[in-house]
Each structure stands twice: as structure tokens, then as C-alpha cells.
Amino acid sequence: MVWTGTWVAERLGVELIGDEELPALLGLALRRNPKRAHLLVSGVLGKHVPQRPSVVYGAGLDLGRRVRALLGDEEAARAVVLGYAETATALGHAVADGLALAPYLHSTRRPVPGVAPAGGFEESHSHATSHLLLPEDPKLLAGDGPLVLVDDEFSTGNTVLNTIRDLHERHPRERYVVVALVDMRAAADRDRLDAFAEEIGARVDLVARAAGTVRLPEGVLEKGRALVAEHEARHGAIREPETVPLASAFVRAVLDWPRDLPDGGRHGFTPEHRERLEAALPSLAAGVGEALRSRPGTGRVLVLGFEELMYAPLRLGTALEEAGHDVRYSTTTRSPVLAVDDPGYAIRTRLVFPAHDDPADGPGERYAYNVAGGGFDAVVLVVDSAADTPALHAPGGLLARLGEHVPHVVLAVVPSYVPSRAPEAAPYTPGTAGTTRTVENSGADEATADDTVTEVPDATEAPERSSMLPEPLRGPAFSSYAPEEVGWLLQDLSDVELEAPTEEREEAIQSGGAHYAESLPVEYQPSERYQELFHAALEASAARIARAVGTVTETVLAERPGTPVLVSLARAGTPVGVLMRRWARARHGLDLPHYAVSIVRGRGIDANALRWLAAHHDPADVVFVDGWTGKGAITRELAEALKDFDGFDPDIAVLADPGSCVRTYGTREDFLIPSACLNSTVSGLISRTVLRSDLVGPDDFHGAKFYRELAGSDVSGAFLDAVAARFEEVAATVDTDVKELLTADRAPTWEGWAAVERISEEYGIHDVNLVKPGVGETTRVLLRRVPWKILAKRGAGADLAHVRLLAEQRGVPVEEVDGLPYSCVGLIHPEYTRGATGADGKAVVSR
Incomplete structure (x- = not known):
């Protein structure tokens, strides 16, 4: 019989070395992955290759019996077994069955409303990395008996080390047993596990059915990618x-x-x-x-x-x-x-x-x-x-x-099991479990008829819950802004490793294994040439921005009675909120409260932040602030999210509204706002917001990081000061603009959305969420995503200088077009986008 790894081995020079049983246990395949080109395909796991159930179950039982023999009956009776999602969930069960009396838990990538995580870890080589531990009984992992960790293969040991380190800090124990069908570690990885065991002062044993290693020739990752691309081009992506x-x-x-x-x-x-x-x-x-x-x-x-x-x-x-x-x-x-x-x-x-x-x-x-x-x-x-x-x-x-x-x-x-600690679920009716209903924010954002479903209270209710929420974070402890400039209704995740390379994040999103808001892009460090371009653009556009700031602020003050409470959508809206606050103080002597909150596309606004606002201010006074509109996705997201909260006005005040999506704006021109040119270094050194269930609990704000280490590159204050310095010279023009606006028809026309749909059709892009219109959104595509091409309005001048530079640095073509309603449009590479949408078809990204 032909070995099912022959095709890959002959083309890439990959060798499987080790026990004689290995070729019968493992085959080889190729996958799109920035870290591994090959995939070890088990013939006895029951995941990718159909196998007799008795063979699959027997493999796990045998490993469990070997662990029992290793531990002895007395220690085996105290053991707990932990399996890894998704491939080893049944294998871990079978190992626990072989141990006879061991309780079992497997990690999961599906957060469950009402069940707080007892731990979590990352699987660094996987297409979907975040694992949660959600035991119904929180004491399950708190004992001191042996912990048996089960995975289908033991390749580098990183996943196991991450798990043990996390759990050992919470509940130290003397013994761990790692179980796998195959042990494929290299010599260095074996030494690392031994050193780790010595470091934590515990014994770590390993039980595997077979052992060996995969010998990879130099350049195998690039060769594998080329082979996948060649095969898909010749035969189609799917056979x-x-x-x-x-x-x-x-x-x-x-x-x-x-x-x-x-x-x-x-x-x-x-x-x-x-x-x-x-x-x-x-x-x-x-x-x-x-x-x-x-x-x-x-x-x-x-x-x-x-x-x-x-x-x-x-x-x-x-x-x-x-x-x-x-x-x-x-x-x-x-x-x-x-x-x-x-x-x-x-x-x-x-x-x-x-x-x-x-x-x-x-x-x-x-x-x-x-x-x-x-x-x-x-x-x-x-x-x-x-x-x-x-x-x-x-x-x-x-x-x-x-x-x-x-x-x-x-x-x-x-029937899906609902832990007794969670509120009672609705009865199950076949074929209806996907009906989306509102759930209280507990780390999961949608529910089915078999999930834990509760009524979301109005923001004005549940004062006891609002009182549990912390006070806003402020600079200099969190952000480089002065403490009076903005209060961040966020939790500080600065010590959590959340960054990943752009291509790796895109691959995780398209595979359906991660939301965009669950990780952060590596912060773009501007080159000297790009920094010079930013400062030149700021000097050229400061007065134009000051005029837009004054116009939108005066419009808000004229149309909102009382004292407006500015609530910017972090992070793009936050510099605008600070500038609006400065204008109101400089022209009217008003100290407007200003807070920054998180909104995640496809997931909604931070419900706990709204509860905090409602407990401290009149919701009718809240004015939501953003930097600009593209096609209006965030505008729609906010309006939908606020339906469950009484008293808040969903109208967003923006600096620029080129998409004609809102009625409160400073301008509808699509021009360069320098704060779009950079990431955290023009936004108080704060990251994009993060929403991940193992980090954000039911009573937490969404999270973000404060990049203190980038203080030497921070231009947040310079941007604010440069614009504010032009307030006096544009004041008369602003007064004229506002008089005209207050009597004009400012109803949104959604012209931008229509243009995006047309561009999507013309360029054969299956998802309008891959079309990012306007200078601001195009800049974000070039800084954070995997761009395909840039469409530039013919004749657009200095406003696109930074776009052209970024495109040049990333090797992205810029196509000049006529009749474009925006200055430019960024197109995200379709290759990375399968699965990058929410249940409603919207891209799952946060701002």
C-alpha cells in the first residue's frame, strides 16, 4: 500500500524519521499557514481520515491504560485529564476512560454565556489559537493530583508548556503527564521540556504511541506555499x-x-x-x-x-x-x-x-x-x-x-449541555437554534436557542452592576493624553501579548478561527521619510482640520441643549473628541466631559461602558464622536447596538463625512486627516480595542494596550497642538459654515455605500467589506491589512502622498481612476478574506 505521505515527501523533500509504526499512523498534506507548510494527518485520530470507531477509541483507551500503569492505581484515582480542542477532544475522553476514574475536561474555542473561564492559553502554530477552559465545577482543576494533558501530536511542546505554565501558577501540583499519539519533537524541544519541569519544580512525564521527527529541508515553507499555489491554479482550490x-x-x-x-x-x-x-x-x-x-x-x-x-x-x-x-x-x-x-x-x-x-x-x-x-x-x-x-x-x-x-x-x-451555574436556557426546538437573540455581555455576543439567553437591561437600570465597574483610565498612567482630556472606559491589557504579523492575522480570520478584534497588528513603526511626510501633511492641513473641528463642535453645541458629553469611539474618534473639547473650552469656556469607548464591528458597542455612562450622566447628553465615515458601517453598527439602551442618540458627530452617512459633520470632503496616517503614536499611544472572551468578562470593559515603550515616537500632543493653534484664524469661517449648515438639508444620502457596491461589482470582489473607501480607511488597509490594490482619484494631489508612499513600501499597485467619489479606495486582498465576516455579513474588526 502506498504511504499517504509520498506525494508531499517527493515534492518537498520532507522525511518522516522514527518508529516503524509512524508511516502507518501518519500521512502528510499541505495547508496554507505562515508557520507550517505541512500537516501531519493521523490515520487513527478520526478527524481528517475516516477510520473504524473501534480503532480510534482503542488508541485512546490504550494510552489511558499506559498512563494508569505509569501513575499507579492510587495516583491515577486522583488524576484529572485535560484534552485539547478541536482535534484531541475525543482522544482525551478515551484516555480518561482508560484511566477509569478520572474526570475529564477539554479546552474550547466556543465561549459560553454565564460560564467564566478558569484559564486560557494560546496554540501558537494553529490556524485558530485561543483556547478557553470552562469547567462547570471551578474546583475541577484546583486539586493537587496528577494532571494528564492529551493532544494528538506533540510537535514542539509550546502548547503544553503554555497550558502547564498558566495552570501551575494558579494551582501548583507535583506531577504532569503529557499524552499524545505521536511524539514528534526535535532534540532541542525535548531538552526544553526537561528544563521547564526543573524550573517549575514538578515532574513531567510523556506517554506516546510512537515517536520520531519530521526532517524539513531548507526553504520548505516557501516551497510548500509555491506548491499549494501551483496546484490550486492548475486544479482549482478545492478538489x-x-x-x-x-x-x-x-x-x-x-x-x-x-x-x-x-x-x-x-x-x-x-x-x-x-x-x-x-x-x-x-x-x-x-x-x-x-x-x-x-x-x-x-x-x-x-x-x-x-x-x-x-x-x-x-x-x-x-x-x-x-x-x-x-x-x-x-x-x-x-x-x-x-x-x-x-x-x-x-x-x-x-x-x-x-x-x-x-x-x-x-x-x-x-x-x-x-x-x-x-x-x-x-x-x-x-x-x-x-x-x-x-x-x-x-x-x-x-x-x-x-x-x-x-x-x-x-x-x-x-442536546447542547448548559452548565447549572448558567441561567436556564430556552427549550430546544429542532432547526431553530441559530436564531440570534440579545444576550447580556458576558464575553459572547450572540446566542442561540440553546445558549443562555437573558434580557439586556436598559442602560439606566441595574445601578448595582454599574457601580461594580471601575472608573475610567486616564493619563499618564494610561495614554499620553493629559488626564482631563479623556477618560478611557477600557481595561488595561498592556501586559498581555496580543500582537501578530498582518498576514498571520488575516489567515486566522479567513479560516474562521479568530475574530479581528481578538488580536492586534504589530504596531507600524514609521520610517524617517514617512515621519517627514506626516509632519508636512500636518502643517499643510492643520487649518483645514481646525475648521472642520470648529464646525462640528459648534453644530453639536447649537443642536444639543445642556452640556454635551463627548463619547469618542476608540481609537480613531478619540483625537477628534479631544480637539472638540479644546474648541469648546477655547471659544465658550466649557469643560465638556470626554470619554472613549470601544465599538467592535459585527459585535456592537461596549454595553458596560454604556451602563457606566448612564449611571454618571444623562444619556440624552451623550454625543458619540468618530473621525470620519467610509461607507457607514460603524454608523449602522452604533444605531443597531443602541436599540437595547434607552435615551442615547445614535447620531455620530464626525470630522469628515465623505460617505454622506451622518448629519453632524465638519466637512463632507475626503481629505487627509493626519491622525489617520499613524496608529497609536498619534492616538495617545493606545492600541485598537480588544474583545476576547478569556480577557473580557461579564463585568469588564473591552480592553486595549498602552504602548509606553513608544513614547519616543509619540506625536499625539504635537498633532493636537498644531490643530488647536489654528482655531483663532478659522473662527470667522466656522461661524459662517455653521450658519449655513443649520439651515441646510443634511440628511444622509449614503452615496458612499452606492459607490462601494459599484466598485465591488466592477472589480469582482465578493464582499463589500473588502472595499475600504476614503483616505482614512485606505491608510488603515495599508497599515493593518493585506492590501490588494489602491484606487486613486485622478488628479488627487498632496492628500495622497502618504498613501502612495505606504503603497510603494508594501509593493501595492496604485490605479488612477476617473469618477471616484472618494480621494482613494483601498481594496483588501481577497486571498485572505474567506471567513472574515460576522453572522450578519459585516467584517468583524474593531476600531
Whole structure:
């Protein structure tokens, strides 16, 4: 039989060295990943390659029994097993079963409302890095017995070290056991684990079925990328067999799932749970068998699990196998892998479909490998009820994709387990779990009928909760602005490592493994030439900006009775808010309160910040402030978010409104605002805002970082002072502008949105969120994203000098066009964008 790593090995020179069993356990495939070109594909894990359930379950049981022998019965009885999402969730379960009496927990990438994380860590090489630990019983990880950590492969040891370090700081223990199907560490990684164990003063053992290493020739990453690109260009990005007509609609299997039995180890799975599941398995398998018998000709069956939900489908598979069915088992995944129809390649076919559980960690594409063309007569798709949504049943959804390639499809739904510590969930109705409803901000931003759903109180309610919130952060402790200039309704995450290279972040977003707001781009450090350009642009445009600041401020003061409370949308709006406050003080002697809050596209505004504002000010006095409008996405986002809060006016006051999206603005011209040229160094040294469930709890503000180390490059004060110095000279012009504005028709026309739709169609871009109009948004594309090309209005002059320089530095073409309503438009590279949208189709990014 041909080894399923031959195709990659011959083309890239990759070698698998080690135990004789390794080629039988592992194949090779290629994937798009900035850190690894190759993927080790396990033949006994049940993730990418369909395998007999008894083989998959037996591999884990055997490892668990070996751990029990290593620890001895007394220590094994005190052990806790922790598995890694998504690939090792069932393997960890099986290891715990082999230990017999060990409780089990697996990490998860799906935050659950009402369940506070007991820990979290990063998987640095993965396409989706953030792991949460959400035990129902917070004492589960607090004991001092051995902790057994289970993953499918042990490659560098980074993930395990991150986990142990995090948990050991909270709950030190004397012994850890690392378990994997294969130990593929290099010698240096083995030494590092030994040194780490000595450092923390604990014993760390390793148990693996086989050991070896992967020898990678020089330049393999670049060669792998080129090979993927060449194959996709020649054969298409996705290899799927010719579709066949859908034989018939799917049928539902009736599962008499035991009440209150967890669907897996996301919140913990005890020995008592295991006993209940074992007792129920024969009847559960009978329900599936009855559904199969209703469809004639279902000889060869695939039980297909769903991402982290691996153990319940696996045990259904073993029960069906024991009942005499010819069964294989695998699961869907979020990991994008190249498919090559060759016997010497591990991933022969690939089905692509939209995410259908709509979890808090984001939508995007999902995959099922080696299912199409696998010779199956029937597929039993097993999902939890949170995934039994309209998206699952929609055209192009997973059920439809399976039906294109397999004659018979059976759907089996396991009730999603809601921990008792969370508020009671609504009853489950098949096919309705994807209905989005409002949830109280607890780190997750959407809920399904099987998630914990509560009413969101008005901002004027729950004073006791508002009183729990901290006071605003202020400079110089947080930001380089003076303390009276702005209060930041944020939490300080300066000590958290959140930055990642631009291409790596884009790849994580397009794979559906991360939200844009869960990480930060590496801060752009301007070259000497670019800094000179910024100062030249500031000198040239300071009076123009001062005029716009005066106009928008005077408009607000004329139309808002009382004392306005400026609330800028961090961070682009914050310099504008500071300037508006300075204008009001200089011209009218007013000290306007000014705060900065977070709004995350696709996720809404920080609800806790609104509660704080409502507890300290009249919501009717709040004026939201932003820097500029592009196509108006944030304008719509804010209006939608404020529907759940009484008294706030959703109208945003902006410096420039080239998209004609708001009625309160300083100008509708698309001109260079120098604060768009830089990132934190023109915004008080504050990062973009961050919303990640393991960092932002139910009573926390969204987060941000203060880059104190960039103080030497800070021009925040210089920008403010340069503009404020021009206030007096533009005052008369501002008075004239405001008189005209107050009597003019300022109703938004949304001309910018129409232009974006036209550009999207003309350039063949499938998503309008990849079109970023205006100087400000184009600058952000060049600084933070992976730009494709820049469209520049023919004749645009000095306003685009910095855009042209950035484009030159990044090798991005600038195309001169006629009839552009904006000075320029930035187009994001489509290659990195699959999955980078929220459930409502909006890009998930924060400002």
C-alpha cells in the first residue's frame, strides 16, 4: 500500500524519521499557514481520515491504560485529564476512560454565556489559537493530583508548556503527564521540556504511541506555499468529485439522550457521566440504526462528528459497530487543507460549507475531508443542538453538501449541555437554534436557542452592576493624553501579548478561527521619510482640520441643549473628541466631559461602558464622536447596538463625512486627516480595542494596550497642538459654515455605500467589506491589512502622498481612476478574506 505521505515527501523533500509504526499512523498534506507548510494527518485520530470507531477509541483507551500503569492505581484515582480542542477532544475522553476514574475536561474555542473561564492559553502554530477552559465545577482543576494533558501530536511542546505554565501558577501540583499519539519533537524541544519541569519544580512525564521527527529541508515553507499555489491554479482550490443528484432528503434519528448528561467534556465529564452514557449507548445506537434501516441500501456508513463534538459521535460509532454495522468515523473541522486526488496524499477530497453553529468565536468556512468519493452509502451526521440551525439546512449548507455525494443522510442531534451555574436556557426546538437573540455581555455576543439567553437591561437600570465597574483610565498612567482630556472606559491589557504579523492575522480570520478584534497588528513603526511626510501633511492641513473641528463642535453645541458629553469611539474618534473639547473650552469656556469607548464591528458597542455612562450622566447628553465615515458601517453598527439602551442618540458627530452617512459633520470632503496616517503614536499611544472572551468578562470593559515603550515616537500632543493653534484664524469661517449648515438639508444620502457596491461589482470582489473607501480607511488597509490594490482619484494631489508612499513600501499597485467619489479606495486582498465576516455579513474588526 502506498504511504499517504509520498506525494508531499517527493515534492518537498520532507522525511518522516522514527518508529516503524509512524508511516502507518501518519500521512502528510499541505495547508496554507505562515508557520507550517505541512500537516501531519493521523490515520487513527478520526478527524481528517475516516477510520473504524473501534480503532480510534482503542488508541485512546490504550494510552489511558499506559498512563494508569505509569501513575499507579492510587495516583491515577486522583488524576484529572485535560484534552485539547478541536482535534484531541475525543482522544482525551478515551484516555480518561482508560484511566477509569478520572474526570475529564477539554479546552474550547466556543465561549459560553454565564460560564467564566478558569484559564486560557494560546496554540501558537494553529490556524485558530485561543483556547478557553470552562469547567462547570471551578474546583475541577484546583486539586493537587496528577494532571494528564492529551493532544494528538506533540510537535514542539509550546502548547503544553503554555497550558502547564498558566495552570501551575494558579494551582501548583507535583506531577504532569503529557499524552499524545505521536511524539514528534526535535532534540532541542525535548531538552526544553526537561528544563521547564526543573524550573517549575514538578515532574513531567510523556506517554506516546510512537515517536520520531519530521526532517524539513531548507526553504520548505516557501516551497510548500509555491506548491499549494501551483496546484490550486492548475486544479482549482478545492478538489471534489463530480456531484450526483440528491437521492432523497435527510432523515432525523430519534436520540433518547439522557437528561442533564453533558454532550462532551467542554464543561467537564465525570466518571458518573461516563457510566450513564455507557448504559444509554445501546438505545442511542438503536435509534440511529432505525433511521438507517428506513433508507434501503445503507451498507457502508460514516458517522460524521462536528468540530469539538467528537466523543459522542465516536461512541455512537462504536455502538453501531458492535451492533454489526460497517462503520467509519471522522469529524468536520475548521482547518483549511489542500486536497489532492492521489493515493500518496492523505487528503483526497474536501467538502466546503459555511459554519452552522454560529458560535461566539466566529463564522467562516468549515471542511469535511475524505467524505466525498469515500464510497459511503450513508452518513450519520451528529451535531449538538446549538449547531442545528438554519445554516445547517440551507442550500450550500453541510446537509446539502453531504447529500450531493452520499445517497443517504441521517441527522442525529445531541442536546447542547448548559452548565447549572448558567441561567436556564430556552427549550430546544429542532432547526431553530441559530436564531440570534440579545444576550447580556458576558464575553459572547450572540446566542442561540440553546445558549443562555437573558434580557439586556436598559442602560439606566441595574445601578448595582454599574457601580461594580471601575472608573475610567486616564493619563499618564494610561495614554499620553493629559488626564482631563479623556477618560478611557477600557481595561488595561498592556501586559498581555496580543500582537501578530498582518498576514498571520488575516489567515486566522479567513479560516474562521479568530475574530479581528481578538488580536492586534504589530504596531507600524514609521520610517524617517514617512515621519517627514506626516509632519508636512500636518502643517499643510492643520487649518483645514481646525475648521472642520470648529464646525462640528459648534453644530453639536447649537443642536444639543445642556452640556454635551463627548463619547469618542476608540481609537480613531478619540483625537477628534479631544480637539472638540479644546474648541469648546477655547471659544465658550466649557469643560465638556470626554470619554472613549470601544465599538467592535459585527459585535456592537461596549454595553458596560454604556451602563457606566448612564449611571454618571444623562444619556440624552451623550454625543458619540468618530473621525470620519467610509461607507457607514460603524454608523449602522452604533444605531443597531443602541436599540437595547434607552435615551442615547445614535447620531455620530464626525470630522469628515465623505460617505454622506451622518448629519453632524465638519466637512463632507475626503481629505487627509493626519491622525489617520499613524496608529497609536498619534492616538495617545493606545492600541485598537480588544474583545476576547478569556480577557473580557461579564463585568469588564473591552480592553486595549498602552504602548509606553513608544513614547519616543509619540506625536499625539504635537498633532493636537498644531490643530488647536489654528482655531483663532478659522473662527470667522466656522461661524459662517455653521450658519449655513443649520439651515441646510443634511440628511444622509449614503452615496458612499452606492459607490462601494459599484466598485465591488466592477472589480469582482465578493464582499463589500473588502472595499475600504476614503483616505482614512485606505491608510488603515495599508497599515493593518493585506492590501490588494489602491484606487486613486485622478488628479488627487498632496492628500495622497502618504498613501502612495505606504503603497510603494508594501509593493501595492496604485490605479488612477476617473469618477471616484472618494480621494482613494483601498481594496483588501481577497486571498485572505474567506471567513472574515460576522453572522450578519459585516467584517468583524474593531476600531
